[in-house]
Amino acid sequence: MIAGAATDVGRLRTVNEDGYLAVSPAFIVVDGMGGHAAGQAAAQAALEELYALAGATIASIDPILEAVAAAQEAIVAIPSHAAFLPGATIAGVVMTLMDPRDSDAAAPGDEAQPTWVVFNIGDARVYLLRDNIMSQVTRDHSQVQVLIDTGQLTPEQARRDPRRNVVTRALGGGIADSAVPDLYSVPVQAGDRMLVCSDGLSDELDDDALATILAAGFPPQRTAELLVAASLEEGGHDNSTAVVVDALAVDGATPVPA
Structure with missing residues (x-):
């Protein structure tokens, strides 16, 4: 794997409350909430726990769930006297070696297969570019x-709706029982490109803009930088972070070393 990452405070904010982890096999973006120091502290506290995934060989979802739970506990433990409690949204992708015995479709002799395990809490996102x-x-x-799910807004209307930054799940933030990630399992294919980003990026760039930059053929680091630069050109209303990961090959037994 090859990865690159970029982040920027944006044009309107004074503090960057985003943070990221880009150490194989874990590629994660954390977007702190709570304002200024509180959001920054929340992102840092979460990342300190998520670093447990860096450099590890992950064969199940359990280490991921444990790291996310530890991040939740770390954020909740931050002292705060502000009106808004420290919190964070999170999204990530972890290259795993899933045990075929965990699959109903497993056949005798099957070996562990490289699999992207994607997860999120809140409105940070993960995108996959495959075959352009x-x-x-x-x-x-x-x-x-x-509101989109109930037909009250179109995705395009939602991009400009004043409620677009109101999340229903988060780490901390005083949102009860919401620190449960959704998980998605995606078999790795050679040539896959994953983007993990904060909402400050996806709010500024629509799908066409994201896809154009991701498919332009630049290396991951340059691609991440171009994505963040494009978000600034569109207004840079929030902190903006992009982590781009390429799977160069898949050998069926072990992930490609970073």
Whole structure:
């Protein structure tokens, strides 16, 4: 695997409350909430726990769930006297070696297969570019997503709706019983490109803009930088973070070393 990452405070904010982890096999973006120091502290506390995934060989979802739970506990433990409690949204992708015995479709002699395990809480996102076709893997936990699901808003209307930043799940943030990630399992294919990003990026760039940059053929680091730069050109209303990961090959037994 090859990965690259970029982040920027944006044009309107004074503090960057985003943070990221880009150490194989874990590629994660954390978007702090709570304002200024609180959001920054929340992102940092979460990342300190998520670093348990860095450099590890992951063969099940359990280490991922444990790291997310530890991140939740770390954020809740942050002292705060502010009106808004520290919190964070999170999205990530982890290259795993899934045990075929965990699959109903497993055949005798099957070996562990490289698999993307994608997860999110809140409105940070993961996208997959495969064969030059981009798809959004995660589904937002947000008020406008509920309105989209019920037919009250179109996705394009939701992009400009004043409620677009109201999340229904988060780590911490005083949102009860909401620190449960959605998980998605995607078999790895050679040539896959994954994008993990904060809402400050996806709010500024629509799917066409994201897909154009992701498919332009630049290396992951340059691609991440171009994505963040494009979000600034579109207004840079929030902190913006992009982590781009390429799977160069799949050997059927072990993930390609970073």
